[in-house]
Amino acid sequence: MHYLLLDDDIALTETLSRSLKKRGQTVSSCHNLTELEALLSEVQFNRAIVDLKMAHESGLDAIARIQMRQPACAIVMLTGYASIVTAVEAIKRGAVQYLPKPADTDEIINAFGDSLATEKIDIAPPSVERLEWEHIQRILHELDGNISATARALNMHRRTLQRKLSKNPAKS
Known part of the structure; x- marks a missing residue:
């Protein structure tokens, strides 16, 4: 291959x-x-x-x-x-x-798998916690890592955002 x-x-x-x-x-x-x-x-x-x-x-x-x-x-x-x-x-x-x-x-x-044959693809939906984590990460990335601007964009207190960022991402 x-x-x-x-x-x-x-x-x-x-x-x-x-x-x-x-x-x-x-x-x-x-x-x-x-x-x-x-x-x-x-x-x-x-x-x-x-x-x-x-x-x-x-x-x-x-x-x-x-x-x-x-x-x-x-x-x-x-x-x-x-x-x-x-x-x-x-x-x-x-x-x-x-x-x-x-x-x-x-x-x-x-x-x-046997990718040359057509097979059913199983996509498990991510958890709500995982979606929140990804959304925060996307906004943080778009705002060049600025925590204060990200907190304002998410309508969230800055300290709350920092606590969420200090945790590991949620499992899918």
């Missing part, structure tokens, strides 16, 4: 690449849509692992590009910002599975 890794997190890409190579897989990686286009014209891939959110680009656009250039390539979308809306959109665009980060190599490989 030849895997394509598309993620703007270089450390994650390198770690996943090493792990796949230890399992005997061939791996090529890129970190943005421009690099993706170059790789798609040079190499034929069996499987692609695509991040949903990159610096100023969307992995959803990458799914469309991969599907257009290499329709036989199975795609798994990884994201740190899992939501039902983006999961449905990724599946509609052609991903065979949608996984929240962190996901280990075995989970990612298993997500492909």
Whole structure:
């Protein structure tokens, strides 16, 4: 199998690449849509692992590009910002599975399953606590990490927001 890794997190890409190579897989990686286009014209891939959110680009656009250039390539979308809306959109665009980060190599490989055959995809809805955590993280990211501005945007007391941020994210 030849895997394509598309993620703007270089450390994650390198770690996943090493792990796949230890399992005997061939791996090529890129970190943005421009690099993706170059790789798609040079190499034929069996499987692609695509991040949903990159610096100023969307992995959803990458799914469309991969599907257009290499329709036989199975795609798994990884994201740190899992939501039902983006999961449905990724599946509609052609991903065979949608996984929240962190996901280990075995989970990612298993997500492909028999991906060349059409199979039912099971997407469990995240808990309310998880959705709240993701919403807070998204707003915090949009406001460049400014706690006070995030608290105002969420209509929440600053200390309450700090307590919520000090906790680990809720399980899906």
